[in-house]
Structures are given as structure tokens and as C-alpha cells.
Amino acid sequence: MTSTNQAETPQALKSHRLDFLEAECQELKEQHLFQSLRVMSSAQGAKIQLDGKSVINLSSNNYLGLNTHPKLITAAKKAIDDYGVGTGSVRTIIGTMDIHQAFEKRLAQFKHTEATLVLQSGFTANNAAVTSILGEGDVVISDSLNHASIIDACRLLKKVPRYVYAHADMTELEARLKETQSARRRLVVTDGVFSMDGDIAPLPEIVALCEQYNAIVMVDDAHASGVFGKNGRGTVDHFNLHGRVDIQIGTLSKAIGALGGYVACTQAMRDIMINRARPFLFSTSAPPSVVMTCMAALDLLETDTALIDQLWYNTRYFKAGLKSIGYNVQSDSPIIPVIAGTSEKAHRLSERLFEEGVYVRSIVYPTVALDKARVRVILSATHTQTQLDQAIAAFEKVGKELDLIGP
Ligand SMILES: Cc1ncc(COP(=O)(O)O)c(C=O)c1O
Missing domain, CATH: 3.40.640.10 (Type I PLP-dependent aspartate aminotransferase-like (Major domain))
Incomplete structure (x- = not known):
């Protein structure tokens, strides 16, 4: 994942009294709990430009696409x-x-x-x-x-x-x-x-x-x-x-x-x-x-309830799609957790999906329990059926690779 590393800013000056935090960052990295920022260079939407790559966005709370x-x-x-x-x-x-x-x-x-x-x-x-x-x-x-x-x-x-x-x-x-x-x-x-x-x-x-x-x-x-x-x-x-x-x-x-x-x-x-x-x-x-x-x-x-209706249609469609390829997903809402288990596996799932053109953020401890690390899918009214099908296909490919679903 590309990190927004600002440490190389030419004019940055520092004392060394905060250097102890470098060791703490390192510790988080070793535990696969370190989070860095992905950077979006487009408006928030169903398809976004993220870290220089065009991807389907399944991670935003922009449920109805109202931001644009x-x-x-x-x-x-x-x-x-x-x-x-x-x-x-x-x-x-x-x-x-x-x-x-x-x-x-x-x-x-x-x-x-x-x-x-x-x-x-x-x-x-x-x-x-x-x-x-x-x-x-x-x-x-x-x-x-x-x-x-x-x-x-x-x-x-x-x-x-x-x-x-x-x-x-x-x-x-x-x-x-x-x-x-x-x-x-x-x-x-x-x-x-x-x-x-x-x-x-x-x-x-x-x-x-x-x-x-x-x-x-x-x-x-x-x-x-x-x-x-x-x-x-x-x-x-x-x-x-x-x-x-x-x-x-x-x-x-x-x-x-x-x-x-x-x-x-x-x-x-x-x-x-x-x-x-x-x-x-x-x-x-x-x-x-x-x-x-x-x-x-x-x-x-x-x-107008058209956007809310579309959000719920997309939610039902995507949930059924994940179930049909073998994921055991449970949820009552457009938020659908896909449990990976360890934080290492959740990060791997997220990384591989990104490579396949789908952005779903991994969520790890302390946001969720240590053994319940996951990627969290969030649907939006603005996703097209083609985008949802592409995302389901990516989940199938990567899920098989990582043994999250059967071959
Ligand atoms: C249940 C719940 N309450 C409150 C908040 C905070 O909302 P906001 O992002 O507007 O501060 C969030 C968002 O992360 C949330 O999920």
C-alpha cells in the first residue's frame, strides 16, 4: 500500500524527542496492525482514482452518492x-x-x-x-x-x-x-x-x-x-x-x-x-x-426514494452474489463484513482485491476483535450492475486463492 510519507519534506526540522514513536510504528507493522493512508485523486464515487489506479470503490459511507x-x-x-x-x-x-x-x-x-x-x-x-x-x-x-x-x-x-x-x-x-x-x-x-x-x-x-x-x-x-x-x-x-x-x-x-x-x-x-x-x-x-x-x-x-430503493437493490444483489460463490456473509444493511480471521489475512485480501481493481478496506484490531479481522463491503446506490458483477468476480478469484471459499 502506498503510504503518504511526509518525512522527506525538505524543510522539515525536528527534535528527537518523539523518536520513540518510530519503534512503536515498527511494532504495529510487525503485528500487521499498522494502517497507512490510500489517497484518492477523484471525487468520492462508485469508481475512484486511488493511489493512481482506477478502482471500484466498496468502502465508502456515501450510501446514496449524494456527495456529488x-x-x-x-x-x-x-x-x-x-x-x-x-x-x-x-x-x-x-x-x-x-x-x-x-x-x-x-x-x-x-x-x-x-x-x-x-x-x-x-x-x-x-x-x-x-x-x-x-x-x-x-x-x-x-x-x-x-x-x-x-x-x-x-x-x-x-x-x-x-x-x-x-x-x-x-x-x-x-x-x-x-x-x-x-x-x-x-x-x-x-x-x-x-x-x-x-x-x-x-x-x-x-x-x-x-x-x-x-x-x-x-x-x-x-x-x-x-x-x-x-x-x-x-x-x-x-x-x-x-x-x-x-x-x-x-x-x-x-x-x-x-x-x-x-x-x-x-x-x-x-x-x-x-x-x-x-x-x-x-x-x-x-x-x-x-x-x-x-x-x-x-x-x-x-x-424521491429512488436512490434509497437502488441502494437496497444493490445490497440484495451483492449479498446474493457473494453467497452464491460460497461466502457465508451475514448482515441486515448495506454494510457487509467478509471475515478473513487474522489481520494479516484481511490485509492480504484487501491488497489482492485492489490488484484486481476493487477497493475494500481491511478492518483490523482495535477496530474489531483480533480474530475477527475482515474487509468491510459498503454498497452505494451509485454502483452499476456491471461494477457489482466485476467486484463479485474479484471476490471469487481472490477468495479461492486465499482459501476463504472452496475451489
Ligand atoms: C455508529 C457510528 N456513530 C458515529 C460515527 C461518527 O460519525 P462521523 O463520521 O460523522 O463523526 C460513526 C462513523 O464512523 C459511526 O459508525
Whole structure:
């Protein structure tokens, strides 16, 4: 893999106090855990120019191809003309424009919630939500495979113990709810779609347990926004649980094609986050182009489901294709993990597929368990059937070579 090695920059000067990190990099390399960056010299799309090679892209979260949609590009350009390229401030000082307010209102209508608050990323949206509402005497109950941003948000709450239940295990969730009955408040938090395995959370069961034990429910719909539910409203809509999930996180950086995250919740929770959430208070607000790109994406989602329908068609087609050549793949979503086992084998699979003209990133420890290294396929509405067939053929050739499927 081509590395973006900047060490040879002619004018670079350095002390030697960070030299110990060279040994740490070497150690990661020996364990096959070292990641370097592949560099794209085209727009993000179904076919991309990567490290100088034209390849089919099966690794992006650009589920609907909105990042290059003409209507979104026009909206972004107009926002730059009208408002400039940046806001110059955090929201609470002078970084709230009328377009931020209008977008949040519109997003709340879309999500059928009282309010929404937009943050710089899905990562910071999780941070804002979890850290703003809990304090001493409360507990968090979290699925073992929840996203790193949820785990980190919980870690920031020094006085709030975190209880973990085995992935999607409702018996364990109930046990955690029983053992924390004396807490002042409980927050149960789950990914809506799990980012590494592509499975969907058992949200109806989680909601029923939280109602029974009076716990707050939060779902991180980073990978469900624009993908699941009517017009891409997410898992709450998919399971028809409107009004029964207290907090929904969404991203604007995956299916919506731009950048950012949001919390959909009550008006009071929005007000509290405006007053307490540190990423909101201490980091500059979304640039106008991003806000208006996202507004245009909502227009599109609300009026036309063709892209979402195509995404699901491609997902079914590709999954069936992999199964027909002998891969035992499981997933409920356009995220399809192909487990290789060791990190060395996952890297090899990814490398060989790249040589065959298909880019699928290997995912290794610590992102996934050491023995569950994989490549993670992500489908997009923009893949053509020919591209999907080519990718399946590459998976067949390389899978046989590496003994992942039978001869
Ligand atoms: C489940 C989940 N939550 C949150 C995030 C963070 O979203 P963003 O990339 O917008 O920061 C991700 C993305 O990696 C994710 O997979």
C-alpha cells in the first residue's frame, strides 16, 4: 500500500524527542496492525482514482452518492455566495446563522421530534448527547459493540458508571436494568446499525425493556440515516417507534454526503446541550455550504426514494452474489463484513482485491476483535450492475486463492 510519507519534506526540522514513536510504528507493522493512508485523486464515487489506479470503490459511507449530486452542489455554491465559507465562531457566540436554525427546524420535522441540534460530526453529537444529560447517581448501559464515540463519551463521565451488555443480548440488557434499579437515571444506548457487522439493533425489544424499567433510550443512527425507514428517517421510523425513543443521533457525513451529526430530541434537551455540550460550546459551527448541502439533501430524500430503493437493490444483489460463490456473509444493511480471521489475512485480501481493481478496506484490531479481522463491503446506490458483477468476480478469484471459499 502506498503510504503518504511526509518525512522527506525538505524543510522539515525536528527534535528527537518523539523518536520513540518510530519503534512503536515498527511494532504495529510487525503485528500487521499498522494502517497507512490510500489517497484518492477523484471525487468520492462508485469508481475512484486511488493511489493512481482506477478502482471500484466498496468502502465508502456515501450510501446514496449524494456527495456529488448536482442539486447539493448548487446549494453549496449558493450558500458560499450568500454567506461565505465559514462562520468564524462557535454557535453560542456569533456562529449561529438563520440557515442553522432553519435547517435544525426542518430536520426535526423530518425526524418527527420536537427539536434537533447539529454538531460538527456524528462523533461529537454522541459526545454532546451523553455528557449533557447525565451526572452523579446515573448510569449508562451500553451494547458491547457500540461505536467508539459512544464509548469515549461515557468515559468522559467520571462519576457515571458504564455497564455493558453482550451485543444485542436482551437477557443481559434486562439483567443490567435490574441490577441498576437504584440509580437516579439510566441511559440505555445502542447503535441503530452496527458499523462493523452491519446488523440492526433489536430496537423494539430495547424500547420495551426501557419502558418496563423506566430507562432513557438513545439510538445512534449514523449508518441508518438516509438508509433505513421511510425516506431514510432511520431505525426509529423503520420499527415504527416514533415517540418511544428519547434520543436519536444522526449523521450528515455518510448517506447525506456532507459533514456533521445531529441529536434529535426534545426542546429541553436541545436547550441543555446548547448550555452544556462542550463540542457545541467550544468548537466552531458548520460552514454555510455544509448546512445548505444538508438542506438540499433533505429536499431530495423527502421527494424521491429512488436512490434509497437502488441502494437496497444493490445490497440484495451483492449479498446474493457473494453467497452464491460460497461466502457465508451475514448482515441486515448495506454494510457487509467478509471475515478473513487474522489481520494479516484481511490485509492480504484487501491488497489482492485492489490488484484486481476493487477497493475494500481491511478492518483490523482495535477496530474489531483480533480474530475477527475482515474487509468491510459498503454498497452505494451509485454502483452499476456491471461494477457489482466485476467486484463479485474479484471476490471469487481472490477468495479461492486465499482459501476463504472452496475451489
Ligand atoms: C455508529 C457510528 N456513530 C458515529 C460515527 C461518527 O460519525 P462521523 O463520521 O460523522 O463523526 C460513526 C462513523 O464512523 C459511526 O459508525
